[in-house]
Amino acid sequence: MIRTLSKLRHAALALAVTAGAMFPQMATAETGEDHPEVARFPGAVIKDYDFREYEEAQLILSTPKDGKDGVVADKLLPVEGRVTYIHYETPRTTSALQVFRNYQSSLKRSGFKELFVCERPCGGRNLSAYRSLMKSRDLYLNGSKDAQYIAAQRGNTYVSMWVDEMGEPNVFLFVVEKQALDENRMGVTGASPMAKALNDAGKVDVYGFRFDTGKAVLRSESKATLGELATVLNDNPSLKIEIIGHTDNVGDETANQTLSEARAQAVAAALGEQHGIDAGRLAVSGQGASQPLADNKNEAGRAKNRRVEIVALSSPPPAANNTRTTTTQAKPAAQTPTPTPANQGENTRSPVDDANAIINAANKLKGLFGH
Structure with a gap:
């Protein structure tokens, strides 16, 4: 027995x-x-x-x-x-x-x-x-x-x-x-369309920065748009952005790439010179004609592709439908490295943790039957 x-x-x-x-x-x-x-x-x-x-x-x-x-x-x-x-x-x-x-x-x-x-x-x-x-x-x-x-x-x-x-x-x-x-949990604040777009989607395509054809000098009618962007940055002192220049496909590919970078640099320089924005908060890059939003076969499409894109680097992640990809590495403004978003929410539970949990369960059940 x-x-x-x-x-x-x-x-x-x-x-x-x-x-x-x-x-x-x-x-x-x-x-x-x-x-x-x-x-x-x-x-x-x-x-x-x-x-x-x-x-x-x-x-x-x-x-x-x-x-x-x-x-x-x-x-x-x-x-x-x-x-x-x-x-x-x-x-x-x-x-x-x-x-x-x-x-x-x-x-x-x-x-x-x-x-x-x-x-x-x-x-x-x-x-x-x-x-x-x-x-x-x-x-x-x-x-x-x-x-x-x-x-x-x-x-x-x-x-x-x-x-x-x-x-x-x-x-x-x-x-x-x-x-x-982490001081950026509240997102981008502000009532302007630019602030709302950065908060909701993490980026915004801007058409108010005006340049002469083939040039990278901001025209005077860019003042209002530049001021709106400066206000967003001043209202969100921990916000960092990437300024990305885009062109249409008219002209040489290499020239368009160089032009897009120069236009992004011009926006960053104006933010610093006219509004006192720290260059360390501004990364710049150019994508040339590599990321069109519309068909370049007509002027309406080419006008939509000629833009400056602003991307929030230290704000809530963009919405799920944001599929922007960068084909070339961003060039930082004033030798400031482009911030790289940190890894989010990785599962750190290991097989050892699971094994320990099983052993603990066995020990508890073993206690029911004595030692």
Whole structure:
């Protein structure tokens, strides 16, 4: 009978592991997931989770103590960027010291440098008293028994972590990825048609820049259009643009390419000379006759193809129907490199993450049948 029960237990465990492999979504019922740069203590379970794309945080770098107006610390390190908060509950069979020492060792092996370590008992107060020091908003911090704290850094990644005892060891982990604020989330502001087009589509074809045939000198009737573009740039001080010249197909291909570049340069120069726009915000290029919008067989089509295109380089991505392609590399104005948009929203979850999730599921199910 005992052997039969043992076989049933092993069969059930094998089935649980197989099910976890077949159905990864069963691997966890937790809210949130581990931060990729800080490993989870074996058997720990996520109880609370919070992530902010940009928020302030503060690392404690000296032992917290009571002050006149609450808890204080002599040394604090403010950091802003992506902030991930994870509250873990670890198995009852472990101790707060065991968990803390393992995290301390794991961080060192991962290349983190310790900035400050506060051994137990650290501070002597309930962890909730340290919220203001850590700028942790209303995130859950609790417990005081055997409290230990570590602050560590690797490059632009900062770790701030408490471990204490509340029936079982609890871990309160903050990971801050220091970075500058993206100030362009609100898009291009302004009521002019040019501003609205840049905000909605990320680009606009402009026909108000006037040139003599075969020339790259702005005529006086271009003043209003130039002023409108300058207003857009002044209203959006973080906006950078690319100015792209286009011609019809009349004449030599090489000459048209050179002319389109020169006209774009003329617009950039006028923005700087007449409106004080920093050249570092202006990239210029020419496409010649390579990107026509209409048939060049008639004057109406050729007139539509002769244009200056303005493209927002630091604004919301263009609408889905924007199919503009650049056949030659943009030439920057005043030797300023053409900004390259950053990669967006890449999935950073790896096969190792999936495997860990399956193992966690198997461990949980194994607990149902004993060890």
